[in-house]
Amino acid sequence: MRNQFLKYDLFKLIVLLVLIILLITLLISPVNAPAVSNEQNDAVVEAVDGATGGDSAAPSLPESPTTNIDLSFDGKTGRLVDDAGTARYRLDESGEIWVPVISDSLIADLPDDYSLLPDDSGDWIITGSGGSVLYRFDSGDLVWMKAEGEAADSEDTEAKAEPAPCDGANPVRISDIGAKVRVVNALIPLRLSPDATSSNYVLSLPEGSVLEIISGPVCTPYLDGANQWWGVRTEEGVEGFAAEGSAVSDIYYLEEIQ
Secondary structure, three states, rough: OOOHHHHHHHHHHHHHHHHHHHHHHHHHHHOOOOOOOOHHHHHHHHHHHHOOOOOOOOOOOOOOOOOOOEEEEEOOOOEEEEEOOOOEEEEOOOOEEEEEEOOOOHHHHHOOOEEEOOOOOOEEEEOOOOHOOEEEEOOOEEEEEEEEOOOOOOOOOOOOOOOOOOOOOOOOOOOOOOOEEEEEEOOOEEEEEOOOOOOOOEEEEEEOOOOEEEEEEEEEEOEEEEEEEEEEEEEOEEEEEEOOOOOOOOOOOEEEOO
């Protein structure tokens, strides 16, 4: 009889231990979070995309220009804007250079053939027919200043001024602004500024491309010599700078069309 009671007590003890183990397991197990529906997940993704302009990674931008006015990047337009939301700078086609924005009101006063280019000192200018300077950009106050009586060529003189000496460069053979030239001997780059060492690539000019000279020449040292750069416009209206010849050999890249 005593053995039966012992067996019964042992059974209850085992049952109690099992219940205790189950209770401990329930207490330490993580509570399952409610499943997120596809609609909820899509809403989260759209919210994140809206905050980042649709890209999961922040855009890689060049350093902002130094100005007297606080600027911020507008992810929707891809431009630098002031506190009032007015666009002040845009990226060039390469995405590596900030270019000042010309307002619609100013564009309305410009000739159809105007050009936006950096000058020899790197300041931005707006030129008109024949390369005459119409406006200069004040990078401090972010305003376009009218250039009174300033010209980028020598049309007002009876004789064409000779280009300044450029040590190490091939002699200039292009006659003047307004000339038509053809790319010869090689495929060459069209650049945003007269410099072969910076990331200012615009596009490639294949052999046979016809260009119009709109400014220059600009002498820039390169390697053991120098390049004479001309401001040019393609037949499609794309503007930039192209070297007339090699800096390390007597090869010419541009030839005037007579």
